[in-house]
Amino acid sequence: MLPGALRRRGFLAGALGVGAGAALTACTSNAAPSAPANAPAAAAGGDNATPGTPVTIGFSAPAADHGWIAAIANNAQAQAQAYSDVTFEAVNPTNDITQQIAAVQTLINRNVDALVILPNDGSQLTSVGRAAMQAGIPVINLDRIFDSPLAYRTWIGGDNYGMGVSAGNYIGERLKAAGVANPVIGEIAGIDNLPLTQSRSQGFADALGTYGFRVGPRQAADFTAQGGQRVTANLLQAAPRLDAVWNHDDDQGIGVLAAINQAGRNEFFMVGGAGSANAMRDIQADNTVLKATVTYSPSMASSAVALARLVAQGRGMGDLAEQEVPASITLASATITRENVATYMPLGFES
Incomplete structure:
Protein backbone atom coordinates (compact mmCIF):
# COMPACT_ATOMS: atom_id res chain seq x y z
CA MET A 1 0.00 0.00 0.00
CA LEU A 2 1.02 3.57 -0.50
CA PRO A 3 2.11 5.49 2.59
CA GLY A 4 -0.75 7.49 4.05
CA ALA A 5 0.48 10.94 3.07
CA LEU A 6 1.36 9.83 -0.44
CA ARG A 7 -1.99 8.13 -0.88
CA ARG A 8 -3.80 11.31 0.17
CA ARG A 9 -1.93 13.30 -2.45
CA GLY A 10 -1.53 10.57 -5.04
CA PHE A 11 -4.85 10.99 -6.76
CA LEU A 12 -4.27 14.73 -7.12
CA ALA A 13 -1.25 14.38 -9.39
CA GLY A 14 -0.66 12.01 -12.31
CA ALA A 15 2.50 10.81 -13.95
CA LEU A 16 1.44 11.70 -17.46
CA GLY A 17 4.03 13.80 -19.23
CA VAL A 18 3.01 16.84 -21.27
CA GLY A 19 4.75 17.41 -24.60
CA ALA A 20 5.25 20.67 -26.42
CA GLY A 21 5.03 21.45 -30.11
CA ALA A 22 8.35 22.40 -31.68
CA ALA A 23 8.52 25.62 -33.70
CA LEU A 24 9.02 25.26 -37.43
CA THR A 25 12.15 27.36 -37.97
CA ALA A 26 15.11 27.33 -40.35
CA CYS A 27 18.08 25.84 -38.54
CA THR A 28 21.62 25.21 -39.71
CA SER A 29 22.88 23.44 -36.61
CA ASN A 30 22.09 19.98 -35.28
CA ALA A 31 20.56 21.41 -32.10
CA ALA A 32 16.80 20.94 -31.78
CA PRO A 33 14.88 24.21 -31.42
CA SER A 34 13.60 24.81 -27.91
CA ALA A 35 9.84 24.91 -27.34
CA PRO A 36 8.36 28.31 -26.56
CA ALA A 37 7.06 28.75 -23.04
CA ASN A 38 3.50 29.11 -24.26
CA ALA A 39 3.52 26.07 -26.54
CA PRO A 40 0.19 24.22 -26.66
CA ALA A 41 -0.13 21.18 -24.39
CA ALA A 42 -0.11 17.82 -26.11
CA ALA A 43 -0.77 14.36 -24.79
CA ALA A 44 2.37 12.31 -24.45
CA GLY A 45 0.51 9.04 -24.81
CA GLY A 46 1.73 5.93 -23.09
CA ASP A 47 0.79 2.51 -21.87
CA ASN A 48 -1.30 2.69 -18.70
CA ALA A 49 -1.13 -1.09 -18.43
CA THR A 50 2.56 -0.91 -17.50
CA PRO A 51 2.85 -2.18 -13.91
CA GLY A 52 3.16 0.46 -11.22
CA THR A 53 3.05 0.62 -7.44
CA PRO A 54 1.11 -2.36 -6.03
CA VAL A 55 -2.33 -1.26 -4.85
CA THR A 56 -5.37 -2.82 -3.21
CA ILE A 57 -8.77 -1.93 -4.66
CA GLY A 58 -11.92 -2.53 -2.65
CA PHE A 59 -15.20 -3.23 -4.45
CA SER A 60 -18.83 -3.12 -3.38
CA ALA A 61 -22.00 -3.55 -5.47
CA PRO A 62 -25.59 -4.75 -5.06
CA ALA A 63 -26.51 -8.41 -5.20
CA ALA A 64 -26.65 -9.90 -8.70
CA ASP A 65 -30.41 -10.21 -8.98
CA HIS A 66 -30.36 -9.73 -12.76
CA GLY A 67 -27.92 -10.07 -15.63
CA TRP A 68 -26.64 -6.50 -15.76
CA ILE A 69 -25.58 -6.41 -12.09
CA ALA A 70 -24.00 -9.85 -12.39
CA ALA A 71 -21.96 -8.57 -15.33
CA ILE A 72 -20.87 -5.53 -13.29
CA ALA A 73 -19.25 -7.75 -10.65
CA ASN A 74 -17.75 -10.15 -13.19
CA ASN A 75 -16.26 -7.36 -15.28
CA ALA A 76 -14.74 -5.63 -12.25
CA GLN A 77 -13.05 -8.82 -11.06
CA ALA A 78 -11.80 -9.74 -14.52
CA GLN A 79 -10.28 -6.29 -15.02
CA ALA A 80 -8.51 -6.43 -11.67
CA GLN A 81 -7.08 -9.84 -12.51
CA ALA A 82 -5.59 -8.40 -15.69
CA TYR A 83 -3.17 -6.29 -13.60
CA SER A 84 -0.19 -7.80 -11.82
CA ASP A 85 -0.04 -4.78 -9.49
CA VAL A 86 -3.65 -4.96 -8.20
CA THR A 87 -5.06 -6.87 -5.24
CA PHE A 88 -8.86 -6.99 -5.50
CA GLU A 89 -10.97 -7.11 -2.33
CA ALA A 90 -14.67 -7.49 -3.03
CA VAL A 91 -17.11 -7.52 -0.12
CA ASN A 92 -20.26 -9.62 -0.19
CA PRO A 93 -22.84 -8.09 -2.55
CA THR A 94 -26.10 -7.08 -0.89
CA ASN A 95 -29.32 -5.24 -1.61
CA ASP A 96 -29.56 -4.09 2.00
CA ILE A 97 -28.44 -0.48 2.41
CA THR A 98 -27.26 -0.93 6.00
CA GLN A 99 -25.24 -4.00 5.12
CA GLN A 100 -23.58 -2.28 2.17
CA ILE A 101 -22.58 0.69 4.32
CA ALA A 102 -21.08 -1.69 6.90
CA ALA A 103 -19.23 -3.61 4.17
CA VAL A 104 -17.71 -0.44 2.71
CA GLN A 105 -16.71 0.70 6.19
CA THR A 106 -14.86 -2.62 6.57
CA LEU A 107 -12.85 -1.80 3.44
CA ILE A 108 -12.09 1.66 4.81
CA ASN A 109 -10.86 0.09 8.05
CA ARG A 110 -8.61 -2.20 6.03
CA ASN A 111 -6.99 0.93 4.58
CA VAL A 112 -7.39 -0.09 0.94
CA ASP A 113 -5.76 2.19 -1.64
CA ALA A 114 -8.94 2.90 -3.61
CA LEU A 115 -12.62 1.98 -3.62
CA VAL A 116 -15.02 1.21 -6.45
CA ILE A 117 -18.61 1.51 -5.24
CA LEU A 118 -21.85 0.91 -7.09
CA PRO A 119 -24.31 1.93 -4.37
CA ASN A 120 -27.76 0.44 -3.97
CA ASP A 121 -28.85 4.02 -3.41
CA GLY A 122 -26.51 6.91 -4.09
CA SER A 123 -28.16 9.23 -1.58
CA GLN A 124 -28.03 6.79 1.31
CA LEU A 125 -24.41 5.80 0.72
CA THR A 126 -23.09 9.34 0.27
CA SER A 127 -21.95 9.48 3.90
CA VAL A 128 -19.76 6.39 3.61
CA GLY A 129 -18.28 7.70 0.37
CA ARG A 130 -17.35 10.91 2.16
CA ALA A 131 -15.88 8.90 5.04
CA ALA A 132 -13.60 7.09 2.62
CA MET A 133 -12.50 10.29 0.93
CA GLN A 134 -11.82 11.93 4.30
CA ALA A 135 -9.68 8.94 5.20
CA GLY A 136 -7.57 9.57 2.10
CA ILE A 137 -9.04 6.70 0.09
CA PRO A 138 -10.14 7.81 -3.39
CA VAL A 139 -13.59 6.56 -4.41
CA ILE A 140 -14.63 5.68 -7.93
CA ASN A 141 -18.42 6.08 -7.85
CA LEU A 142 -19.93 3.66 -10.36
CA ASP A 143 -23.22 4.45 -12.11
CA ARG A 144 -25.61 5.46 -9.29
CA ILE A 145 -24.20 8.79 -8.25
CA PHE A 146 -23.66 10.03 -4.70
CA ASP A 147 -25.38 13.24 -3.63
CA SER A 148 -22.14 15.15 -3.15
CA PRO A 149 -18.90 15.40 -5.18
CA LEU A 150 -17.14 15.28 -1.80
CA ALA A 151 -18.06 11.58 -1.68
CA TYR A 152 -16.09 10.54 -4.75
CA ARG A 153 -12.93 11.25 -6.70
CA THR A 154 -14.34 10.18 -10.06
CA TRP A 155 -17.81 9.20 -11.23
CA ILE A 156 -18.24 6.89 -14.22
CA GLY A 157 -21.57 5.70 -15.54
CA GLY A 158 -23.96 5.37 -18.42
CA ASP A 159 -26.03 8.04 -20.13
CA SER A 297 -22.85 -1.40 -20.88
CA PRO A 298 -21.67 -3.09 -17.67
CA SER A 299 -18.19 -2.72 -19.13
CA MET A 300 -18.22 0.51 -17.11
CA ALA A 301 -17.18 -1.65 -14.12
CA SER A 302 -14.02 -2.70 -15.95
CA SER A 303 -13.25 0.94 -16.64
CA ALA A 304 -13.96 1.87 -13.02
CA VAL A 305 -11.35 -0.60 -11.77
CA ALA A 306 -8.86 0.68 -14.35
CA LEU A 307 -9.47 4.24 -13.17
CA ALA A 308 -9.19 3.27 -9.49
CA ARG A 309 -5.80 1.72 -10.19
CA LEU A 310 -4.48 4.82 -11.95
CA VAL A 311 -5.78 7.18 -9.29
CA ALA A 312 -4.33 5.08 -6.45
CA GLN A 313 -0.97 4.97 -8.22
CA GLY A 314 -0.99 8.71 -8.86
CA ARG A 315 -1.09 8.27 -12.62
CA GLY A 316 -3.13 9.99 -15.29
CA MET A 317 -4.68 8.63 -18.47
CA GLY A 318 -1.91 8.19 -21.00
CA ASP A 319 -3.78 9.53 -24.02
CA LEU A 320 -4.95 12.73 -22.32
CA ALA A 321 -2.91 15.91 -21.97
CA GLU A 322 -4.05 16.44 -18.38
CA GLN A 323 -2.03 14.85 -15.61
CA GLU A 324 -5.06 13.71 -13.61
CA VAL A 325 -7.84 11.20 -14.21
CA PRO A 326 -11.04 13.15 -15.03
CA ALA A 327 -13.59 13.77 -12.29
CA SER A 328 -16.52 12.55 -14.38
CA ILE A 329 -16.88 10.15 -17.30
CA THR A 330 -20.21 9.55 -19.04
CA LEU A 331 -20.32 6.63 -21.44
CA ALA A 332 -21.99 7.13 -24.81
CA SER A 333 -25.09 5.10 -25.68
CA ALA A 334 -24.47 3.33 -28.96
Missing part, protein backbone atom coordinates in the same frame (compact mmCIF):
# COMPACT_ATOMS: atom_id res chain seq x y z
CA ASN A 160 -29.68 7.38 -19.30
CA TYR A 161 -30.95 10.43 -21.17
CA GLY A 162 -28.70 9.46 -24.08
CA MET A 163 -30.23 5.97 -24.15
CA GLY A 164 -33.63 7.52 -24.73
CA VAL A 165 -32.23 9.83 -27.40
CA SER A 166 -30.53 6.93 -29.22
CA ALA A 167 -33.71 4.84 -29.15
CA GLY A 168 -35.85 7.78 -30.26
CA ASN A 169 -33.52 8.67 -33.11
CA TYR A 170 -33.41 5.08 -34.41
CA ILE A 171 -37.19 4.78 -34.31
CA GLY A 172 -37.74 8.26 -35.76
CA GLU A 173 -35.33 7.76 -38.65
CA ARG A 174 -36.72 4.34 -39.51
CA LEU A 175 -40.34 5.49 -39.48
CA LYS A 176 -39.56 8.61 -41.48
CA ALA A 177 -37.70 6.54 -44.07
CA ALA A 178 -40.71 4.23 -44.34
CA GLY A 179 -43.04 7.19 -44.81
CA VAL A 180 -45.15 6.33 -41.78
CA ALA A 181 -47.44 9.20 -40.83
CA ASN A 182 -48.79 9.60 -37.29
CA PRO A 183 -47.09 6.45 -35.95
CA VAL A 184 -48.17 4.72 -32.78
CA ILE A 185 -45.02 4.36 -30.67
CA GLY A 186 -45.15 2.34 -27.46
CA GLU A 187 -42.78 2.54 -24.50
CA ILE A 188 -42.10 -0.13 -21.88
CA ALA A 189 -40.19 1.63 -19.12
CA GLY A 190 -38.40 0.40 -16.01
CA ILE A 191 -39.31 1.58 -12.51
CA ASP A 192 -41.03 4.93 -12.85
CA ASN A 193 -39.95 6.45 -9.53
CA LEU A 194 -36.25 6.04 -10.35
CA PRO A 195 -34.48 9.09 -11.79
CA LEU A 196 -32.77 6.88 -14.37
CA THR A 197 -36.13 5.78 -15.78
CA GLN A 198 -37.34 9.36 -15.87
CA SER A 199 -34.20 10.44 -17.72
CA ARG A 200 -34.55 7.63 -20.26
CA SER A 201 -38.18 8.52 -20.93
CA GLN A 202 -37.39 12.23 -21.26
CA GLY A 203 -34.62 11.57 -23.77
CA PHE A 204 -36.94 9.30 -25.76
CA ALA A 205 -39.73 11.87 -25.88
CA ASP A 206 -37.35 14.69 -26.77
CA ALA A 207 -35.76 12.74 -29.62
CA LEU A 208 -39.12 11.65 -31.07
CA GLY A 209 -40.27 15.26 -30.90
CA THR A 210 -37.57 16.30 -33.36
CA TYR A 211 -39.30 14.08 -35.95
CA GLY A 212 -42.75 15.40 -35.11
CA PHE A 213 -43.63 12.16 -33.29
CA ARG A 214 -44.77 11.52 -29.74
CA VAL A 215 -44.84 8.61 -27.31
CA GLY A 216 -48.09 6.67 -27.41
CA PRO A 217 -49.13 3.87 -25.02
CA ARG A 218 -46.68 3.50 -22.15
CA GLN A 219 -46.31 0.96 -19.36
CA ALA A 220 -43.73 0.77 -16.57
CA ALA A 221 -42.33 -2.61 -15.51
CA ASP A 222 -39.72 -3.45 -12.86
CA PHE A 223 -36.59 -4.50 -14.76
CA THR A 224 -37.53 -8.19 -14.51
CA ALA A 225 -38.62 -10.64 -17.20
CA GLN A 226 -41.81 -11.36 -15.27
CA GLY A 227 -42.68 -7.68 -15.01
CA GLY A 228 -41.88 -7.11 -18.66
CA GLN A 229 -44.18 -9.92 -19.75
CA ARG A 230 -47.03 -8.72 -17.55
CA VAL A 231 -47.04 -5.07 -18.58
CA THR A 232 -46.43 -5.83 -22.26
CA ALA A 233 -49.48 -8.06 -22.33
CA ASN A 234 -51.49 -5.14 -20.94
CA LEU A 235 -50.00 -2.67 -23.43
CA LEU A 236 -50.72 -4.94 -26.40
CA GLN A 237 -54.32 -5.38 -25.33
CA ALA A 238 -54.76 -1.61 -25.07
CA ALA A 239 -53.10 -0.91 -28.44
CA PRO A 240 -54.53 -2.88 -31.36
CA ARG A 241 -51.92 -1.26 -33.65
CA LEU A 242 -48.31 -0.31 -33.04
CA ASP A 243 -45.58 0.90 -35.36
CA ALA A 244 -42.64 0.77 -32.94
CA VAL A 245 -41.85 0.01 -29.30
CA TRP A 246 -38.93 0.92 -27.06
CA ASN A 247 -38.24 -1.38 -24.11
CA HIS A 248 -35.84 0.24 -21.60
CA ASP A 249 -34.10 -2.92 -20.43
CA ASP A 250 -32.97 -6.12 -22.15
CA ASP A 251 -33.31 -8.19 -18.96
CA GLN A 252 -37.02 -7.41 -18.80
CA GLY A 253 -37.02 -7.69 -22.61
CA ILE A 254 -37.07 -11.48 -22.31
CA GLY A 255 -40.57 -11.18 -20.88
CA VAL A 256 -41.50 -8.44 -23.32
CA LEU A 257 -40.69 -10.67 -26.30
CA ALA A 258 -42.52 -13.58 -24.68
CA ALA A 259 -45.70 -11.50 -24.40
CA ILE A 260 -45.35 -10.29 -28.00
CA ASN A 261 -44.96 -13.86 -29.25
CA GLN A 262 -47.90 -15.07 -27.18
CA ALA A 263 -50.07 -12.33 -28.65
CA GLY A 264 -48.92 -13.17 -32.18
CA ARG A 265 -48.06 -9.53 -32.89
CA ASN A 266 -45.43 -8.62 -35.48
CA GLU A 267 -46.72 -5.49 -37.22
CA PHE A 268 -44.13 -3.32 -35.42
CA PHE A 269 -40.41 -3.28 -34.68
CA MET A 270 -38.81 -2.98 -31.26
CA VAL A 271 -35.68 -1.40 -29.78
CA GLY A 272 -34.17 -2.75 -26.55
CA GLY A 273 -31.95 -1.22 -23.91
CA ALA A 274 -28.60 -2.02 -22.21
CA GLY A 275 -27.07 -4.45 -24.71
CA SER A 276 -27.53 -8.00 -23.44
CA ALA A 277 -26.05 -10.92 -25.33
CA ASN A 278 -29.55 -12.39 -25.61
CA ALA A 279 -30.80 -9.26 -27.36
CA MET A 280 -27.76 -9.14 -29.63
CA ARG A 281 -28.28 -12.74 -30.74
CA ASP A 282 -31.91 -11.97 -31.58
CA ILE A 283 -30.84 -8.89 -33.54
CA GLN A 284 -28.21 -10.90 -35.40
CA ALA A 285 -30.65 -13.71 -36.24
CA ASP A 286 -33.25 -11.15 -37.36
CA ASN A 287 -36.14 -13.47 -36.54
CA THR A 288 -38.05 -11.39 -33.98
CA VAL A 289 -39.49 -7.86 -33.83
CA LEU A 290 -36.33 -6.78 -31.97
CA LYS A 291 -34.21 -4.90 -34.50
CA ALA A 292 -31.88 -2.82 -32.31
CA THR A 293 -30.78 -2.14 -28.75
CA VAL A 294 -29.12 0.92 -27.22
CA THR A 295 -26.20 0.37 -24.90
CA TYR A 296 -25.80 0.89 -21.19
CA THR A 335 -27.19 1.88 -31.18
CA ILE A 336 -26.63 -1.79 -31.99
CA THR A 337 -28.22 -3.10 -35.19
CA ARG A 338 -27.73 -6.17 -37.36
CA GLU A 339 -25.08 -4.24 -39.29
CA ASN A 340 -22.75 -3.66 -36.31
CA VAL A 341 -23.82 -6.28 -33.77
CA ALA A 342 -20.70 -8.41 -34.25
CA THR A 343 -18.57 -5.49 -33.00
CA TYR A 344 -20.52 -5.22 -29.74
CA MET A 345 -21.15 -8.92 -29.08
CA PRO A 346 -18.04 -9.32 -26.85
CA LEU A 347 -19.50 -6.69 -24.46
CA GLY A 348 -22.89 -8.40 -24.16
CA PHE A 349 -24.07 -9.84 -20.85
CA GLU A 350 -26.30 -12.85 -20.31
CA SER A 351 -29.77 -12.05 -19.02
